[in-house]
Amino acid sequence: MVGFAVLAVLLVxxxxxxxxxxQPVHAALALVGTLLALAVTYVTLQAHFxxxxxxxxYAGAIMVLFLFVIMLLNVGGERLGDRLAWLRPAAWVAAAVxxxxxxxxxxxxxxPLPAADVVTTTLAGGNAGSIAEVLFTDYLLAFQLVGxxxxxxxxxxxxLVQRAAPETRPQERSLAGRGAPHEPYLGVGGEGAPVSEAAxxxx
Amino acid sequence: xxxxxxxxxLSAVLFVLGGVGVLTRRSAIMLxxxxxxMLNAANLAMVAYARAWSAxxxxxxxxxxxxxxxxxxxxxxxxxxxxxxxxxxxxxRVSTNVDELSEVRA
Amino acid sequence: xxxxxxxxxxxxxxxxxxxxxxxxxxxNLKEPAPGIVGSVAxxxxxxxxxxxxxxxxGGGEAVRVGFGEFLRAGDFTVxxxxxxxxxxxxxxxxxxxVGFLIHVYAIGYMHGDDGYSRFFAQLNLFVASMLVLVMADxxxxxxVGWEGVGVCSMLLIGFWYKDLANAGAGRKAFxxxxxxxxxxxxxxxxxxxxxxxxDIATVTAMAPTMLYGSAALTGIGLLYLLAATGKSAQLPLHxxxxxxxxxxxxxxxxxxxxxxxxxxxxxxxxxxxVYAVAPGALATxxxxxVLTALVAAIAAVGQTDIKRILAYSTxxxxxxxxAAVGAGAYWAGIFHVLTHAFFKxxxxxxxxxxxxxxxxxxxxxxxxxxxxRMKVTGTTALIATLAIAGVPFLSGFFSKDAIVVAxxxxxxxxxVGGGVLFWLLMITAGITAFYMFRWYYLIFGGxxxxxRGVAERVHESPAVMTAPLVVLAIGSVxxxxxxxxxxxxxNRVQAxxxxxxxxxxxxxxxxATEWLLVLGSAAVALVGLGLGYWVYVTSKGALAxxxxxxxxxxxxxxxxxxxPLYKALFTDTGSGAAEAVSLLDKEVVDRGLVSxxxxxxxxxxxxxxxxxxxxxxxxxxxxxxxxxxxxVAALLGVLK
Numbered sequence: 001m002v003g004f005a006v007l008a009v010l011l012v013x014x015x016x017x018x019x020x021x022x023q024p025v026h027a028a029l030a031l032v033g034t035l036l037a038l039a040v041t042y043v044t045l046q047a048h049f050x051x052x053x054x055x056x057x058y059a060g061a062i063m064v065l066f067l068f069v070i071m072l073l074n075v076g077g078e079r080l081g082d083r084l085a086w087l088r089p090a091a092w093v094a095a096a097v098x099x100x101x102x103x104x105x106x107x108x109x110x111x112p113l114p115a116a117d118v119v120t121t122t123l124a125g126g127n128a129g130s131i132a133e134v135l136f137t138d139y140l141l142a143f144q145l146v147g148x149x150x151x152x153x154x155x156x157x158x159x160l161v162q163r164a165a166p167e168t169r170p171q172e173r174s175l176a177g178r179g180a181p182h183e184p185y186l187g188v189g190g191e192g193a194p195v196s197e198a199a200x201x202x203x
Numbered sequence: 204x205x206x207x208x209x210x211x212x213l214s215a216v217l218f219v220l221g222g223v224g225v226l227t228r229r230s231a232i233m234l235x236x237x238x239x240x241m242l243n244a245a246n247l248a249m250v251a252y253a254r255a256w257s258a259x260x261x262x263x264x265x266x267x268x269x270x271x272x273x274x275x276x277x278x279x280x281x282x283x284x285x286x287x288x289x290x291x292x293x294x295x296r297v298s299t300n301v302d303e304l305s306e307v308r309a
Numbered sequence: 310x311x312x313x314x315x316x317x318x319x320x321x322x323x324x325x326x327x328x329x330x331x332x333x334x335x336x337n338l339k340e341p342a343p344g345i346v347g348s349v350a351x352x353x354x355x356x357x358x359x360x361x362x363x364x365x366x367g368g369g370e371a372v373r374v375g376f377g378e379f380l381r382a383g384d385f386t387v388x389x390x391x392x393x394x395x396x397x398x399x400x401x402x403x404x405x406x407v408g409f410l411i412h413v414y415a416i417g418y419m420h421g422d423d424g425y426s427r428f429f430a431q432l433n434l435f436v437a438s439m440l441v442l443v444m445a446d447x448x449x450x451x452x453v454g455w456e457g458v459g460v461c462s463m464l465l466i467g468f469w470y471k472d473l474a475n476a477g478a479g480r481k482a483f484x485x486x487x488x489x490x491x492x493x494x495x496x497x498x499x500x501x502x503x504x505x506x507x508d509i510a511t512v513t514a515m516a517p518t519m520l521y522g523s524a525a526l527t528g529i530g531l532l533y534l535l536a537a538t539g540k541s542a543q544l545p546l547h548x549x550x551x552x553x554x555x556x557x558x559x560x561x562x563x564x565x566x567x568x569x570x571x572x573x574x575x576x577x578x579x580x581x582x583v584y585a586v587a588p589g590a591l592a593t594x595x596x597x598x599v600l601t602a603l604v605a606a607i608a609a610v611g612q613t614d615i616k617r618i619l620a621y622s623t624x625x626x627x628x629x630x631x632a633a634v635g636a637g638a639y640w641a642g643i644f645h646v647l648t649h650a651f652f653k654x655x656x657x658x659x660x661x662x663x664x665x666x667x668x669x670x671x672x673x674x675x676x677x678x679x680x681x682r683m684k685v686t687g688t689t690a691l692i693a694t695l696a697i698a699g700v701p702f703l704s705g706f707f708s709k710d711a712i713v714v715a716x717x718x719x720x721x722x723x724x725v726g727g728g729v730l731f732w733l734l735m736i737t738a739g740i741t742a743f744y745m746f747r748w749y750y751l752i753f754g755g756x757x758x759x760x761r762g763v764a765e766r767v768h769e770s771p772a773v774m775t776a777p778l779v780v781l782a783i784g785s786v787x788x789x790x791x792x793x794x795x796x797x798x799x800n801r802v803q804a805x806x807x808x809x810x811x812x813x814x815x816x817x818x819x820x821a822t823e824w825l826l827v828l829g830s831a832a833v834a835l836v837g838l839g840l841g842y843w844v845y846v847t848s849k850g851a852l853a854x855x856x857x858x859x860x861x862x863x864x865x866x867x868x869x870x871x872x873p874l875y876k877a878l879f880t881d882t883g884s885g886a887a888e889a890v891s892l893l894d895k896e897v898v899d900r901g902l903v904s905x906x907x908x909x910x911x912x913x914x915x916x917x918x919x920x921x922x923x924x925x926x927x928x929x930x931x932x933x934x935x936x937x938x939x940x941v942a943a944l945l946g947v948l949k
Contacts, residue, residue, distance in 0.1 A: 106215070
């Protein structure tokens with residue numbers, strides 16, 4: 001119980017950090033912390049395999065990708081002055097209501113836990129073999145679809161990011177025509193800021 | 204062992220935190236981070252319930268964990284495409300503020 | 310024999326083909342060709358009818374020609390077929406025979422008209438519809454013909470539609486007829502409810518087994534009477550016929566004298582079995598007929614238009630026919646249809662010949678003395694005048710006498726004023742003779758009152774027009790001899806039609822009484838003519854001028870004011886109501902909708918804000934929705 005409390009505090013603190021920290025890099029790091037704490041939580045739930053995957057894929061691969069993009073684009077903190085200022089309190093209220101409701105449902109529909117040895121033998125540390133069996137039998141179609149999705153994602157990412165050949169870049173040329181002083185994606189600082197100002201602030 | 208409700212409650216808190224993040228942050232990057240938080244909150248609930256159902260045998264209990272696995276894969280694909288879009292938009296717009304991406308306005 | 314009759318089924322088809330040929334290729338044909346096509350189509354129909362006549366005369370049994378099913382809905386079926394018995398074959402002979410002569414006449418009359426081929430197409434279509442009407446074996450098919458002749462009538466009245474008055478007259482005829490058609494429809498519904506079928510032969514066979522004088526049967530009879538008053542221009546729906554004279558004269562002769570207006574008489578004769586068990590309806594028929602005859606005859610005296618006089622005369626004469634069928638003497642009604650078809654067609658064609666000669670003049674006050682200039686037209690018109698007046702030994706005498714005698718001896722009318730009806734008809738017959746003398750004398754007799762410039766152009770019409778006049782004149786003299794009074798010799802028409810219609814009840818007066826009735830009706834005709842001679846020849850019109858100020862004369866000139874009355878009663882209230890509705894529409898509905906429309910942008914202004922285009926706002930809505938769902942789930946759980 002103490003362990004759970006510590007983990008819960010870490011997780012919530014990390015979540016609040018993700019949501020509130022102004023600098024994207026800080027937020028991303030908070031999320032990495034959250035994900036690692038989550039991996040530990042998985043262990044307490046006898047899902048060792050998932051905990052490992054969580055660390056490797058999420059905290060490792062995905063978050064690295066995030067940080068890479070954040071740093072590539074050199075995204076700064078958000079400027080003050082939200083056009084949708086009313087959204088902030090409203091969001092908190094809605095979130096509180098939703099959380100209370102979900103917790104209420106969880107408590108109402110609570111069921112007793114099975115005995116500890118049943119859990120241990122059944123899940124067996126979330127052994128990879130058992131999960132694979134489920135995936136390749138009951139969820140074969142979903143598994144295949146995910147494969148297709150990943151392939152599509154790869155192709156889409158390449159297609160989106162690939163730069164067109166110089167003579168077929170009307171967008172950029174028109175930007176240049178408007179007198180943009182820099183190659184737009186290099187010298188950019190705060191989001192939404194005018195190019196020159198952002199460039200000055202960012203570096 | 205800690206009861207399932209605690210995990211689910213923790214999961215709910217993380218989920219709505221992520222939701223608040225989606226709603227209040229204006230940078231597309233931050234939106235993505237918040238969405239990741241929400242996905243993980245959901246995963247936590249599924250893993251917790253997998254344990255709660257383990258009396259029904261491995262086949263049933265591991266359903267939840269398998270689902271988490273698939274969510275992981277989908278999240279990976281989503282991040283790949285999402286960040287690709289982000290880069291493309293940023294290239295044209297010099298901004299990742301979603302409030303400025305309001306061409307879908309009626 | 311049966312085959313010979315069955316071939317007559319082709320008659321309407323041939324007429325229809327003629328109509329289609331003229332409608333599609335008529336424009337490319339040179340002048341007389343469309344007329345010849347039309348005439349041949351109708352003439353062929355006459356030959357087929359004649360063969361059928363011989364066939365039915367020999368066998369005596371009705372021949373049914375079925376072409377399969379017309380309609381089916383559940384248990385309800387209507388066959389598509391023709392019922393050829395004595396009644397329908399006789400009507401076919403009248404339609405195609407007189408129709409053929411009128412078609413031939415029209416070849417000359419319509420010479421040079423822009424719508425030459427259109428005219429014959431519509432005339433042939435009319436003949437086809439009319440044949441379907443009389444040949445139909447079910448009320449539904451009869452209604453098809455009934456509506457068909459109504460449409461053709463409207464088209465042909467408004468034939469010269471470029472003059473709005475003509476088009477209006479066509480529309481008036483159509484609308485007034487719709488009231489009658491409505492009656493026909495209701496009658497069909499009621500017939501189906503009572504008899505469970507719309508097959509005429511079945512209804513005829515079942516009718517005698519029905520409850521005598523029951524309300525349902527009387528209702529059927531009255532509704533068919535409503536239909537008949539529309540098509541046959543009887544009170545109170547007679548107002549369309551005088552205006553129908555706006556059409557070309559051959560149309561007036563064929564549709565509005567010889568054939569279509571007798572459809573109502575035919576309808577009642579055809580449903581005679583129903584009327585035989587609905588005495589109340591039958592008496593109403595007789596009264597309507599007699600009153601129409603009298604009112605229209607008086608109205609005819611005051612008219613000055615050569616065709617309007619004949620129009621009122623037609624209404625009056627059809628009134629005689631309706632009175633005859635109302636008395637239960639169905640044969641006498643159809644007999645008068647037959648004789649009337651000859652002499653009234655002749656009168657109209659003679660009038661057309663005069664109008665043709667005078668270059669369109671129709672006012673009889675500007676005519677006179679034409680008998681010397683137009684010998685054939687004048688002579689034939691004289692024969693027709695004497696025939697319609699009821700002068701002995703001409704056709705009109707025999708048929709009119711049969712009707713008058715029928716009202717006198719009718720068992721059905723005995724309790725509901727048969728004697729009054731008899732005397733009213735006698736008076737009407739006298740008035741008929743009077744106004745027909747006036748008509749003839751003011752056109753063909755006395756001195757010329759022609760407009761200057763017209764007199765030189767007066768000429769006898771071409772042979773193609775006068776030949777039909779001569780044929781019709783011969784018919785007007787002779788056709789009556791097929792129906793000599795029964796106490797003198799065999800009445801062929803009566804015997805012939807007795808097989809197709811129900812038998813009425815008649816008392817059998819002594820031969821002396823019969824002779825008295827015959828001589829009486831002859832005397833009435835002669836008195837009417839003599840009165841006319843006295844007023845217009847002896848006193849040279851001075852008496853007519855003096856009588857012109859009386860109330861009756863005014864009523865006659867205005868035809869008893871039916872048109873102004875209907876205008877005030879229906880047209881004005883109708884347009885008043887329409888204006889009120891229009892006002893309501895403009896001020897309430899339109900304005901309401903416009904202000905309602907004003908709400909939309911207001912509402913839109915509110916809703917528009919939600920569609921800000923901000924993804925986060927949309928996400929918020931989604932999030933709130935999800936939170937709401939969770940809340941609902943929680944509440945449901947708590948409540949449980």
